[in-house]
Amino acid sequence: MEPMMMSLPTRALCVAFAAAALLGVPAAATAQDEHPQYHFYAAADFGVDPTQVTFTEDIAPILERSCVQCHHVGGAAPMAFSSYQQVRRYAQRIRDKTAIRDRMGAMPPWYAEKDIGIQHYLQDPSLSDEELALIQAWVDNGAPEGDPADLTAQLDVVGEVGWSIEPDLIVESGEILLEGGAPDWWGEIEPIAIPLQQDRYVKSLEIREINDVPREGTGRETVGGLWIVHHLIYRTEIPGGSLGDIVSWPVHEVGRNPDFFDEDAAPLLKVGSQIASESAHLHSTGVDTRARLQFGFEFYPEDYEPEYRRAGLALGDGLNISVVPLQDNQELHAYEVLEQHTKIISFEPHLHAQGDRMCLEAIWDDMIETLSCVGYDHNWVRTYSFADNYEPLLPKGTILHIIGYMDNTVDNFNVPDPRNWQGSGNRSITNMFIDLGMRVAMTDEQFVEAMVERREAFDVGPNDHIIGCPLCLAGIPLLEEEPAGEAER
Numbered sequence: 350m351e352p353m354m355m356s357l358p359t360r361a362l363c364v365a366f367a368a369a370a371l372l373g374v375p376a377a378a379t380a381q382d383e384h385p386q387y388h389f390y391a392a393a394d395f396g397v398d399p400t401q402v403t404f405t406e407d408i409a410p411i412l413e414r415s416c417v418q419c420h421h422v423g424g425a426a427p428m429a430f431s432s433y434q435q436v437r438r439y440a441q442r443i444r445d446k447t448a449i450r451d452r453m454g455a456m457p458p459w460y461a462e463k464d465i466g467i468q469h470y471l472q473d474p475s476l477s478d479e480e481l482a483l484i485q486a487w488v489d490n491g492a493p494e495g496d497p498a499d500l501t502a503q504l505d506v507v508g509e510v511g512w513s514i515e516p517d518l519i520v521e522s523g524e525i526l527l528e529g530g531a532p533d534w535w536g537e538i539e540p541i542a543i544p545l546q547q548d549r550y551v552k553s554l555e556i557r558e559i560n561d562v563p564r565e566g567t568g569r570e571t572v573g574g575l576w577i578v579h580h581l582i583y584r585t586e587i588p589g590g591s592l593g594d595i596v597s598w599p600v601h602e603v604g605r606n607p608d609f610f611d612e613d614a615a616p617l618l619k620v621g622s623q624i625a626s627e628s629a630h631l632h633s634t635g636v637d638t639r640a641r642l643q644f645g646f647e648f649y650p651e652d653y654e655p656e657y658r659r660a661g662l663a664l665g666d667g668l669n670i671s672v673v674p675l676q677d678n679q680e681l682h683a684y685e686v687l688e689q690h691t692k693i694i695s696f697e698p699h700l701h702a703q704g705d706r707m708c709l710e711a712i713w714d715d716m717i718e719t720l721s722c723v724g725y726d727h728n729w730v731r732t733y734s735f736a737d738n739y740e741p742l743l744p745k746g747t748i749l750h751i752i753g754y755m756d757n758t759v760d761n762f763n764v765p766d767p768r769n770w771q772g773s774g775n776r777s778i779t780n781m782f783i784d785l786g787m788r789v790a791m792t793d794e795q796f797v798e799a800m801v802e803r804r805e806a807f808d809v810g811p812n813d814h815i816i817g818c819p820l821c822l823a824g825i826p827l828l829e830e831e832p833a834g835e836a837e838r
Contacts, residue, residue, distance in 0.1 A: 386449060386450075386451070386452045387445075387448045387449060388448050388449075388450050388478070388481055389448055389481075389485060390478050390479075390481050390482035390485060391482060391486075392482045392483060392485070392486035394482065395478075395479045395482055397479075397482070397483065397486070399486035399489070399490055400490055402483050402486045402487045402490065402493075403487070403493050403494060403495025403496075403499070404433050404436065404437070404487065404492065404493065404494045404495055404500075405433070405494060405495035405496060405497060405498075405499040405500040406495055406499050407483045407487065408436070408483065408484060408487050409433075409500055409501075409502035409504060410501075410502045411476065411480050411483070411484065412430050412436065412502065412504060413502040413503055413504060414474070415457045415474040415475070415476060416430055416456075416457060417430055417431070417503075417504050417506050418506070418511075418513075421504075421505070421506035422506075424506065425575060430504060431504050431505045431506070432504065432505070433494045433497075433500075437492050437494075440487070440488045440492040441488055443456075443484060443488070444484055444485055444488040444489075447476055447481055447484055448481060448485065450463075450475070450476070450481070451463070451723070451724040452705070452706075452724040452726075453705065453724060453725065453726035453727070453728075453761070453762070453763065454726065454762070455724070455726070457474045457475065457476070458604060458726065458728075458729040458731065459473060459474050459475040459731060460723045460724030460725065460726065460731065461473070461475065461721065461722075461723045461733055462722045462723060462724065463475075463478075465708075465719050465721075465722050466708075466709075466719045466720050466721040466722055466816065467720055467721055467735060467739050467741070467816050467817055469735065469736035469739040470733050470734060470735060470736055470739075471609050471734040471735070471736055472513060472606065472607065472609075472734075512555055512557070512645055513555055513606065513607050514553045514554075514555050514607050514645060514647045515647055516555065516645030516646055516647050517549075517646060517647055517648045518543070518544075518545070518645075518646045518648070519643055519644065519645050519646075520541055520542070520543050520544070520624070520643070520644050520646075521541070521641050521642070521643050521644075522538055522539070522541050522624075522641050522642040522643075522644075523538070523539045523541075523641070524639050524640070524641055525538060525577065525578070525631070525639070525640045525641065525642075526637070526638070526639050526640075527577045527631050527632075527633055527634075527637075527638050527640075528633065528637050529633055529634065529635050529636040529637050529638070530633055530635065531633045532633075533630065533631065533632050533633075534629075534630070534631040535628065535629065535630050535631075536629055537626045537627075537628075537629060538581070538626045538629050538642075540588075540623045540624060540625050540626075541623055541624040541644070542623050543585065543618065543622045543623060543624065545618060545619070545620045545621075545622065546620065547620060547651070548617055548618065548619050548620055549617075549618050549646075549648040549649070549651070550615040550616070550617055550618070550648065550649045550653050550654075550655065551610055551615055551616050551617075551618050551646050551647070551648060551649070552609070552610060552612075552615060552647045552648055552649045553607050553608060553609045553610065553646075553647040554598065554599070554607065554608045554610075554644070554645065554646055554647070555606075555607040555608070555644075555645045556581075556601040556605070556642060556643065556644055556645070557642070557643045557645070558576050558577070558578050558640050558641070558642055558643075559640065559641050559642075559643060560575075560576070560577065560638050560639060560640035560641070561638065561639050561640075562575055562576075562634050562636065562638055575634065576603055576632075576634070576640075577631050577632060577633065577634055577638050577640050578601070578603075578629065578630075578631060578640060578642060579602065579603050579630045579631065579632045580600060580601065580602045580603070580628070580629070580630045581600065581601040581602075581626060581628070581629045581630075581642070582600050582626065582627040582628040582629075583598060583600075583601070583624055583625060583626045583627060584596060584597050584598065584624075584625055584627060585598065585618060585619070585622040585623065585624055585625070586622060586623065586625050587619060587621045587622055587623075588621075588623060590621070594619055594622070596616050596617065596618070596619075596622075598616070599697075599732065599785070599787070600785065601642070602730035603728065603729070603730060604728055604729035604730050604731070605730045605731070605732065606731060606732060608695070608732060608734070608787075609694075609695070609734040610694070610787070611657065611692065611694045611740070611787070611789050612649075612737075613655060613656040613657045613789065614655050614656065614657040614658065614659050614694075614789035615649055615653065615655055616659065618646060618648075624644065656795065657692070657789040657790060657791055657795060658789060658790045659787070659788070659789055659790070660689070660691055660788040660789055660790040661788070663783050663784070663785055664683055664685045664749055664751055664783070664784045665683050665699070665751065665781070665782050665783030665784060666681065666682070666683040666782050667773050667781060667782070667783075668773065669681075670771075670772050670773040670780045670781075670782055671770070671772060672703050672755045672757050672770065672771040672772070672780060673757065673770055674757060674767060674768045674769060674770055675757065675758055675759075675767055675768060676757060676758065677705070677754075677755075677756040677757070677758050677760065677761075678705075678754055678755075678756070679703075679754070679755040679756075679757065680752055680753065680754060680755075681752070681753035681754075681755065681782045682750065682751070682752055682753075683750070683751050683782065684748055684749065684750050685748070685749045686746065686747070686748050686749075687743055687744075687745050687746065687747045687748075687749065688745055689745050689790045689791070690742075690743070690744055690745050690790065690791040690792070690793065690795070690796035691741075691742075691743050691745075691747070691788050691789070691790060691791065692740050692741070692742055692743075692788065692789045692791060692799065693720070693735065693740055693741040693743065693786060693787075693788050693817070694734060694735065694740055694786065694787040694788060694789060695732050695733055695734040695735065695786040695787045696709050696720070696721045696723070696732075696733045696735075696784060696786045697730075697731070697732040697733065697784060697785040697786045697787075698723055698725050698731075698751075698753070698783075698784060699730070699781055699782075699783040699784070699785050700725050700727070700753055700755070700780065700781060700782060701727060701776075701777050701778070701779060701780045701781055702727045702761070702763040702764050702765075702777045702778055702780075703755040703756060703757045703761065703763075703764055703771060703780060704725040704727060704753065704754075704755060704756075704780070705724065705725055705754045705755060705756040705761065706722065706723070706724050706725055706753070706754040707722070707723060707725060707751060707752065707753050707754070707784070708721065708722040708723075708751065708752045709721045709722075709749070709750075709751055709784060709786075710749070710750040710751075710752070711741060711743055711747050711748070711749060711750075711817065711819070712747065712748040712749075712750055713743070713744065713746070713747045713748075713819040713820075714819070716819055718816065718817065718819070720741050720816065720817050721733060726763070727763045727777065728763070732785075732786070733786075738802075738803060738806045738807070739817070740817070741816075741817030741818065742796065742799055742800055742803060742817065742818045742820075742821065743817070743818075743819070744796065744819065744820055747819070751782075751784050753782045755780070757769075757771065763777075764778075765778060800818060800820060800821050803815060803818055803821055804821055804822075809821070809822060
């Protein structure tokens, strides 16, 4: 099954409050009635006087943390949030786009639902209830600036968006040219040499597209108007080497955030390796575009050695997909029985244009527990890496269950014509249903040890509960102690 091939040229990429979804901004009450997924809060519920909320003291710090990485002059977003005057112009749109929060069209583009499952992820830019309340109170009170002398947040970012990780090595593809108006293209890019002096284990990986598309004044500030590489499936290999030298890496797709590998099961990048593509999909921006891909690798220390093995990926169903016309909340289901103890590193829903939501469940004995539910927006392929000590620890025999929710109605702005039935396929208007999240496999001893460490980290009591660890509060047997005198032999 091949991941998303996105060809929606009118949707926003890296647009932290973009104009694509909402052309008119309804009043808060109207929006709440028409879109029950909106989240509106009262500042007073958080002990804040709504009339005292100002841009300089309350709103600017939120923008600095979650927005200006894209919303700056020369950045990927279609408008800059570098000053009060610039932000004030979009105040009502900011209120509505942030209030959507965990559904398509929401900004910032992070859709993990906050009322179910694990709530701790790496590099989570989402807004808290209190932050939403501050934004809403500020807008409803006329968006006052406050005292400019109180502004401490750094909003005036210059140049292109930087790396979200701290790469130790950056390699770049050759130039990729796609003419304006050209049809979608599938094929392979030229191999990319990796200049390594010694084998290194990879801690994190981020991929960026650098191109010559003008960021302002073109009317093309959308997903299809800014980027041409809509997905890249690739591996690293040593030319002429063995199968054991081949490493598969997470798929690069439009809107993707960095990937973080488990600290005990990192993949190895070998000397002499090159990046070799397995499937690339290009989509025209509407103007002649020259682009390059940059791969940023962050390494673990030189003396690092992994403890666990990487496990299989891609739980899903590519055959039994049927999405009928003009109906939302259509469910898809897929199951997998874990044949080995497993730690889940990340959850990565992969759907297509009709996709609205996906949940991950663990079924153990008579217990069914939701690990994560996230909204889905076909403009943003997000991977949700669980924070340290929050990765699910699941014993062998656990059944993993994913549930996909499809919206094939006029309310889904990603669907060109919801009157059509859709099945499985590679195009955006057809569908895929996969969890591409990463996992690691564990031995009995490693699994017991990890559960003991989890209990100690949370200092749990007999009535506590750890989401995603069904055996953590059971009577965990200690590892068999070495017989007396054995160490002396």
